[in-house]
Amino acid sequence: MRALTWQGKRHVAVEDVPDPRIQEPTDAIVEITSTGICGSDLHLYEVLGPFMDAGDVIGHEPMGIVREVGAEVTHIKPGDRVVVPFNIACGRCWMCERGLQSQCETTQVREQGSGAALLGYSRLYGSVPGGQAEYLRVPHADYGPVKVPHTGPDEQWLFLSDVVPTAWQGVKYAQVPRGGTLAVIGLGPIGQLAARIGVHQGLRVIGVDPVPERRAMAARHGVEVLDSSDGGVAELLRERTQGRGPDGVVDAVGMEAHGSPVAKAAHTVVGLLPDALGRAAMKTAGVDRLDALHTAIDAVRRGGTVSLSGVYGGMQSPMPLLTMFDKQVTLAMGQCNVRRWVDDLLPLLDDPSDPLGVLDLTTHTAPLEDAPALYETFQKKEDGCIKVVLKP
Structure with a gap:
């Protein structure tokens, strides 16, 4: 089959790789019809290279048609249309029973000290082949895949794999009171959906981003927008909220935020180290670019909550603990x-009125063969690129 493989820093390629096969009775094989490029895929493209091996199949936002199932898979069958969640969970362990599927005790990658295994996401999360491919082996398919109707375009359902639930959790974790104000820093795919979910829940939402196309998309969905290109975001947010700041802030940017030149240099150095040294540096150093997170902490009102949906990877990144303690800030992540x-989400996605605007998120749709060029476009935020969907 054809699949997108990691080859090196800023180098991915579509290659022929062996077709996946059933290995466990809880496996399924899914023929991929659509798969997204996620903002966190760009971390593999740039920063997390020391945890990747040449030839790794990447991608963790897949959906498609079930072609084969193992003997213990009964809730889906060949011919079903399914969305595959990016985290691999058993559904039966102590963590899963408490709604913490990302910490599944059955699939935890203990040798790396990590939580549940993820599709297509480096040694840190199990080196499981991902979904930017023609076919995908789905581990724990007796629990994970979500059956969806055969009606509607893929884009109506695809983002249930990651974007919509990640944004939903981010807003939930922000703990904004009824009628309160939510700020969303970063209007990439997760930020777009977090902002729309906030509007859907009756919150006042202010979206922050330096890219005009991203602000324009958010504004179409009832979001107040703020240009962050000139800095001073925290003060501007306070000006819009009676001097207090928003009740909750979602950081939808993560470790590669703009405005952090020292940490950007650290990213570059880590990426140039031999893999073993690079892995050690990622696990012991402060390599995150923290401008977005520090802005969120500065901006949130006293007693408010900062919710991290963006991915961070450093182990000793500096944090303004005095400010956080003094302001009584809650961090959720x-x-x-x-x-x-x-x-919670299936009825919203099945609603013909599209209340979360999932059909107004994809800006680029392309065959799998175009993936390498689109990774570069997405990373550089060129051509109005906000969300890429590949069609293997």
Whole structure:
């Protein structure tokens, strides 16, 4: 089959790789019809290279048609249309039973000290082949895949794999009171959906981003927008909220934020180290670019909550603890527990009125063969690129 493989820093390629096959009775094989490029895929493209091996198949936002199932898979069958959550969970362990599927005790990658295994996401999360491919082996398919109707375009359902539940969890974790104000820093795919979810829930939402096309998309969905290109974001947010700041802030940017030149240099150095040294540096150093997070902490009102949906990877990144303690800031964070939110989200995605605007998110649709060029376009934020969907 054809699949997108990691080859080196800023180098991915579509290659012929062996077709996946059933290895466990809880596996399924899915023929991929659509798969997204996620903002966190860009971390593999740039920063997390020391944890990648040449030839790794990447991608963690897939959906398609079930072609084969193992003997213990009964809730889906060949011919079903399914969305595959990006985290691999058993559904039965102590963590899964408590809605913490991203910490599944069955699939935890203990040798790396990490939580549940993820599709297509480096040694840190199990080196499981990903979904930017023609076919995907789905581990724990007796629990994970979500059956969806055969009606509607893929884009109506695809983002249940990651974007919509991640944004939903981010807004939930922000703990904004009824009628309160939510700020969303970063209007990439997760930020777009977090902002729309906030509007859907009746919140006042202010979206922050330096890219005009991203601000324009958010504004179409009832979001107040703020240009962050000139800095001073925290003060501008306070000016819009009676001097207090928003009740909750979602950081939808993560470790590669703009405005952090020292940490950007650290990213570059880590990327140039031999893999073993690079992995050690990622696990012991402060390599995150923290401008977005520090802005969120500065901006949020006293007693408010900062919710991290953007991915961070450094182990000793500096934090303004004096400010956080003095302001009584709550931090909430973590990989999305996709299956926890499915029952809440399916009715919204099935609603013909498209209340979350999922059909107005994709800006680029292309065959799998175009993926390498689109990774570069997405990373550089060129051509109005906000969300890429590949069609293997």
